[in-house]
Amino acid sequence: MRADDVLPRPLADYLARPLTAQFPGRRPGQARFDGPAGTLVHAAVADAVAGYLAGPAVSNDGGAYPAGRHSDALAAWARAAVRRLLGAPGGHVVFGPNMTTLTALFVRAAAEHVRPGDEIVCTELDHEANVAPWRAMARRRGAVVRTARLEEGALPASAVADVLSARTRWVAVSAASNALGATPDLAAVCAAAHRVGARVFVDAVQAVPHRAVDAAAWGADAVVASAYKFYGPHAGVLWIADEAAEPLRLAEQPSSAGDDLPGRLEPGTLAFEQLLGTAVAAEVLLGWDRAAVAEREAALARDLAQVLEAAPGVRRLTPGGDRVPVEVFFLPGMPAAEAAEAFAERGVSLTHGRFYAPGPLGAVAPGLPAALRAGVACYTTGEDVAAFAGALKEVAADAR
Structure with a gap:
């Protein structure tokens, strides 16, 4: 069995689309930085699962039929x-x-x-x-x-x-x-x-x-x-x-x-x-050029880091060194839950809390009750980073 056996069109057709077009869950005006908590689903995955559930192959295993x-x-x-x-x-x-x-x-x-x-x-x-x-x-x-x-x-x-x-x-x-x-x-x-x-x-x-x-x-x-x-x-x-x-x-x-x-x-x-x-x-x-995708994500993550570093009143917690594209920060004048709501109102999705990770957060910010987390995914764009920057400017101003 292979992917082409369970898809309505060859997998290569899906992968030939621009990267962001491979995700039907993307919506105009919505900048998704919540990937570390769970990503959007690829179009091929959605098509394969929908076709399977609507088709005749649904069965338990072990049958001689x-x-x-x-x-x-x-x-x-x-x-x-x-x-x-x-x-x-x-x-x-x-x-x-x-x-x-x-x-x-x-x-x-x-x-x-x-x-x-x-x-x-x-x-x-x-x-x-x-x-x-x-x-x-x-x-x-x-x-x-x-x-x-x-x-x-x-x-x-x-x-x-x-x-x-x-x-x-x-x-x-x-x-x-x-x-x-x-x-x-x-x-x-x-x-x-x-x-x-x-x-x-x-x-x-x-x-x-x-x-x-x-x-x-x-x-x-x-x-x-x-x-x-x-x-x-x-x-x-x-x-x-x-x-x-x-x-x-x-x-x-x-x-x-x-x-x-x-x-x-x-x-x-x-x-x-x-x-x-x-x-x-x-x-x-496995079908993507993983190195190229990682390079693109890293470039966007650097842009995101620069936005956070330049924003007055924002404390960026993300350390240096080799890392995947995740940024953690907080606004001292606003609870993380309130800040996350404010971002959401401006079309920017990110997560807040301690992310079931009290060890690393406690190491870089002892006593901090909650933080904000923004992650770059393969479908993140420069426009998304610009939307984040605009929302951050407004939310940080409200926090001061």
């Missing part, structure tokens, strides 16, 4: 597409509702081989979904959690290496912060962890939309992501390397799909329309 065989082929194709997207040959691909759920299921299974006194390393850079489950598991198993701290908003590999020991079993780390955009050197982190016999679980949710991911080059043992952050449906994907997967087979994990992976972590019927949409989204990203 055409629709059942179609579901088997669809699942196999979707897993293969995710492997290619994550640069992860071999291993196992698990589907679920989102990264948070898949991480919790994975940690629950991994707990079987964590003993009292063992150590788990988390980082100050990470989303709570890659911290809280590990902490909860460590409490249950009598393990110790060590935290790698940020340095000026960045996570150097040495910060992780410094808290490793012979007792470390897992390192949970982000490929890109959802709050600060910072991107650590994962190859160095994984190498340091492997030297002490530990494995590495990578949250790649914010990395996948903006960077070509290469789990094999990193040396990662597991990588998790969410399709709705890379122009697909609301679904999560988890890749587990063969060596890391073997112990999970014996975990006490309720499942209706037996002891083997991926069924061990997929307790129930798959949402085949979400698998289809995820596979098409993966094929879309």
Whole structure:
């Protein structure tokens, strides 16, 4: 199976359109900077899912009839597409509702081989979904959690290496912060962890939309992501390397799909329309010139940063260094929720709060109750940045 088999026209036709025209959700007068919380859906994804749900192929898998065989082929194709997207040959691909759920299921299974006194390393850079489950598991198993701290908003590999020991079993780390955009050197982190016999679980949710991911080059043992952050449906994907997967087979994990992976972590019927949409989204990203898209996003992010730096009364929190195109800031004279509403009234969508990332926000702005976050997506334009600049000028003036 391939993308052209599930689309009304060849995927190449979709990709030949101007990048912004590939997203039917774009609307005149609406500047969307809410991508870090969830992106617009690509036209090919929308067409594929709509066609599937309205067609004769809807079925559970495992059937000896055409629709059942179609579901088997669809699942196999979707897993293969995710492997290619994550640069992860071999291993196992698990589907679920989102990264948070898949991480919790994975940690629950991994707990079987964590003993009292063992150590788990988390980082100050990470989303709570890659911290809280590990902490909860460590409490249950009598393990110790060590935290790698940020340095000026960045996570150097040495910060992780410094808290490793012979007792470390897992390192949970982000490929890109959802709050600060910072991107650590994962190859160095994984190498340091492997030297002490530990494995590495990578949250790649914010990395996948903006960077070509290469789990094999990193040396990662597991990588998790969410399709709705890379122009697909609301679904999560988890890749587990063969060596890391073997112990999970014996975990006490309720499942209706037996002891083997991926069924061990997929307790129930798959949402085949979400698998289809995820596979098409993966094929879309693989069909783009990722380097060119990343360069375009970086240029727009620099423009956005300059707007924030030049705006009176605005405090920009985003650190320097290598990062994905996310900007975090606040207006001292206005609560973040009120400011977000003011931007929305001016046709600019951004998110506010702590973004389930108290670690990185607390590191760069201790005591700040909430911030504003603007992210550049592949469909962001210079006109969008200009709209943001105009809205910021008015909102900042109201805050003073």
